[in-house]
Amino acid sequence: VPIAETEHFGAITYIEDSVIEFPEGIPAFETERRFLLIERESSAPVVFLQSLQRPDLLFLTLPASAIDPSYHGCVPAEDLERLGLPSGRYPEEGSQVLTLALVTVREDRSATANLMAPVIVNLATRRALQSVQPDSGYSVAVRLRGSRQGKEA
């Protein structure tokens, strides 16, 4: 069983089937291709995205629907294609894809989520990308409930 060294979780075992592949990385981290999705009951609904290449690289994410219950993304057709999904029909959240917003926690403890550019995981192939959607109407820093002084959406 492979073991991943991580700064936050220590050494964790994982199975290869649980690895998420970002064939193109994500903006500013283009060479980080392999991540683990880690969900812990104690920190639900947070989903951690831990790099397998860099023990110190960890992202906090939240399902987009946990931030905005009426969330509906507008994934560009080319992103659906890159994920290996048919571009004619919007994939079903939870069964076909997982849509996660990367969270930024600032020093003043305010937190924001990037709903303009969610990470989308194809659950069947475990391929993922960060889908930049300038037309979505969301900002890269949507203020989260319970957080002070964050930027407004």
Added chain:
Amino acid sequence: MLVIRRKAGESVLIGDDIEIEVIDISPTRVKLGIKAPDTIAILRKEIRLTGEQNRQAARGVSAAAIEDFVARLRC
């Protein structure tokens, strides 16, 4: 900011090496063609904003910050 009106098919030149041509205009979009040396990075601005946000997101994750964030998320 310099503002210039252009029609489809017209271009602007920036310095000696960069040409931006308006290829097509629709009610909601313009299609631009850009000629520039390979050494110049051309990026959609939202990609850069996302990269900057990703860098910030990666920076703030200490164990204490995570615990604090989860606790406040639940209250």
